[in-house]
Amino acid sequence: MTRIEDPKGRDSEKRSQRDTIIEELRARATSLGFSAFGIAPANARPDLPQKLQSALQSGWHADMDWMEDTRDRRGTPTALWPDVRSIIMVGANYGPDENPLDRLTDPSLANVSVYAQMRDYHDVIKGRLKDLAGLLARRSGAEVKVFVDTAPVMEKPLAEAAGLGWQGKHTVLLSRDAGSWLFLGAIFTSAELPASTPEAEKCGTCTKCLDICPTDAFPAPFRLDARKCLAYYSVEHKGQIPLEFRRPMGNRVFGCDDCLAVCPWNKFASATRDSKLAARETIRDAQLSDMLALSDSAFRDFFAQTPVKRLGSARFLRNCLVAAGNSGDRHHLPAIERLLSHQSPLVRGMAIWALRQLADSGEAEAQRARTVATEPDPEVRAEWSH
Incomplete structure (x- = not known):
């Protein structure tokens, strides 16, 4: 049968x-x-x-x-x-x-x-x-x-x-x-699996994430222009931080959380309980003065196994110098003056900017006189004119 x-x-x-x-x-x-x-x-x-x-x-x-x-x-x-x-x-x-x-x-x-x-x-x-x-x-x-x-x-x-x-x-x-x-x-x-139900957008009329952006990086809702984004400039950008974005950076030395942190939906979230995804207190509470003093090897050790390490010490110091210039704290001047002779033009250029934000005109002019004649990089020399 x-x-x-x-x-x-x-x-x-x-x-x-x-x-x-x-x-x-x-x-x-x-x-x-x-x-x-x-x-x-x-x-x-x-x-x-x-x-x-x-x-x-x-x-x-x-x-x-x-x-x-x-x-x-x-x-x-x-x-x-x-x-x-x-x-x-x-x-x-x-x-x-x-x-x-x-x-x-x-x-x-x-x-x-x-x-x-x-x-x-x-x-x-x-x-x-x-x-x-x-x-x-x-x-x-x-x-x-x-x-x-x-x-x-x-x-x-x-x-x-x-x-x-x-x-x-x-x-x-x-x-x-x-x-x-x-x-x-x-x-x-390659498997054919049953699809989940897509999630509908639930932002409604809220624009808090757009409104808080310090550089107006959102040309429209759901659109981000990296050319105005502080996260982009502090993480991806390889050159000097453009002049118009230095003040808005404040004390941000890697990334920017403003638009994420202000979202009202965060009130339903809880802190992670995953130990591998929890913040290292040494990084979360890092003091700017300590970061300005990091050598290349100390930088790599301090940020070992974190995304910051991929930035490299020169770009990280560039960002820290912007933060120092924004701090209003003259106690950073000795560290800034030391970085005027750093091997990286990124660091030297931003050290000039930070110095000019904190030092009085006489101090800045004395440093300019000592360094500008021997500076080989035209972009760094131009920082004395901003």
Whole structure:
């Protein structure tokens, strides 16, 4: 007797197996420290190529040429990996235990953005993602690839499609459970997985994140122009800080949390309980005077395994000198004068600016007379004329 297969029965069995895998993945994600989990189809955001092209044509990426270079792969997940069918997005809460805005009022602090006060999240999240992706590969037999911010993947809109939250008017992903404080990770897979329900935007009429920006870096809600962003200038920019952005930097020496920290949705968030994502007190409470005294080796030791280390000591000192110039504290003058002879023109140039903010005209003129004639860099010499 010939057995007649029941295709509906097979489909039901496959769905049951698939659902079991998803439940196991979700549970494993939670045990690994992820507070958000969702799935998006690889083609969930067909609008991304056009949005990316519009931003690039507007020049909002400043001199981050890698965004232009990776445009084609960044716009569509299948352009990065043709076999991808589903994308698992996860989020890890790194919420601070205090309001970062409070630290902007103390000029003696070297203010580091919340995300950089801890171990580099790329290393923490990627290890956990590999664990989760390995489980999916073993259970489903599907291929997997993991990404944490370093590949041309538009994590925030994909996380929105996967139901983790929504992109706020400050362009950062917002969550009802974590506010603005979520690290994102992506697992691309060849498996066809059931999609989560996308999260609707819930910013309403609120514009607090736009209004607080000290440099008006948002040309419109949901749009960010890096050419006016303090986070960009203090982290990505390789040259001198443009003159018009030095005063607004205040005591920010790495990143800017203003638009994240002011968001009303943060009131529903809680501080992270993940020890690897908690702030190092030595970095959170770093004194500007101590940072100005760091040698290159001391800088690398102090910021070991954190995002700040990737900046390099010269650009970090550049930022600290801006903070010193904004501090109004003449006690920084000896450190500033010492840095006038630093090997990096970035440091020498900003030391001149800081000196001119704190020293009286006679002191500044005496230093100019001692250094300008032997200064080989024209951009550094020009700082005496600003």
